[in-house]
Amino acid sequence: MAKKGAIIELRDVWKTYQMGATTVQALRGISLQIFEDEFVAVQGPSGSGKSTSVNMIGCLDLPTKGSIFLDGKDISKLSESELAQIRGRRIGFVFQQFNLIPTLSAIENVMLPMTFQGVPFEKRRERAENLLKLVDMDDRANHRPSELSGGEQQRIAIARALVNDPEVVLADEPTGNLDSKTGAMIMDFLKKLNKEGKTIVMVTHDNNLARKAERVIFLKDGEIVKHLS
Numbered sequence: 001m002a003k004k005g006a007i008i009e010l011r012d013v014w015k016t017y018q019m020g021a022t023t024v025q026a027l028r029g030i031s032l033q034i035f036e037d038e039f040v041a042v043q044g045p046s047g048s049g050k051s052t053s054v055n056m057i058g059c060l061d062l063p064t065k066g067s068i069f070l071d072g073k074d075i076s077k078l079s080e081s082e083l084a085q086i087r088g089r090r091i092g093f094v095f096q097q098f099n100l101i102p103t104l105s106a107i108e109n110v111m112l113p114m115t116f117q118g119v120p121f122e123k124r125r126e127r128a129e130n131l132l133k134l135v136d137m138d139d140r141a142n143h144r145p146s147e148l149s150g151g152e153q154q155r156i157a158i159a160r161a162l163v164n165d166p167e168v169v170l171a172d173e174p175t176g177n178l179d180s181k182t183g184a185m186i187m188d189f190l191k192k193l194n195k196e197g198k199t200i201v202m203v204t205h206d207n208n209l210a211r212k213a214e215r216v217i218f219l220k221d222g223e224i225v226k227h228l229s
């Protein structure tokens with residue numbers, strides 16, 4: 001069983017990708033636990049397995065070998081639709097490329113995930129307005145992504161990640177496409193969310209940002225090489 005308080009545990013997780021004749025060992029026996037209310041940073045060189053690990057933590061992907069436990073339950077025993085429910089309700093994702101839908105306005109982008117959870121229109125709109133206020137973007141609600149700066153798009157993406165009130169927010173290099181000042185501001189938003197009770201796991205290249213996390217996991221060649229807390 002997972003230790004009490006661990007929301008997610010990876011236990012000896014291996015991930016192998018087969019690319020024609022080539023086998024890529026993306027993860028080689030990763031074991032880690034993510035506890036309630038933590039702020040964890042994941043660092044490591046490009047190709048070290050950061051995104052693969054975070055996708056495992058987010059139940060977006062299953063390991064080739066090893067186990068993932070959510071609240072102490074082995075997720076390999078869940079059906080695909082149960083996993084989709086968990087992802088939709090308990091986990092929010094933020095990506096380096098923002099991944100906003102270009103044809104939708106800021107507020108429509110934020111409302112979209114609630115559509116899949118069957119939330120009525122008026123409720124979706126009200127919740128999206130509140131979240132846009134939270135990230136100081138309520139005055140840009142009707143702008144398309146192309147009319148917003150990178151930092152503004154990422155704030156919209158953070159608002160979108162929060163719509164279903166997830167316990168865990170996973171951010172894969174959320175500041176990777178931003179200048180350092182804007183990146184620091186995004187980090188401040190994530191810190192604020194953490195203080196309000198969200199568990200945050202953030203991949204970053206930036207030592208200055210990683211230092212602001214409570215705990216840093218260093219990956220190299222698909223293995224955890226260092227763990228600072």
Ligand SMILES: Nc1ncnc2c1ncn2[C@@H]1O[C@H](COP(=O)(O)OP(=O)(O)O)[C@@H](O)[C@H]1O
Pocket residue numbers: 017018019024025026044045046047048049050051052053
């Ligand atoms: N879908 C995939 N198919 C094949 N190889 C992949 C795939 N995703 C990742 N990899 C490989 O797995 C390794 C780890 O990738 P990734 O987790 O994206 O690293 P990071 O996020 O640290 O840059 C890399 O060698 C990468 O090329």
Ligand SMILES: [Mg+2]
Pocket residue numbers: 050051052172
């Ligand atoms: Mg990556």
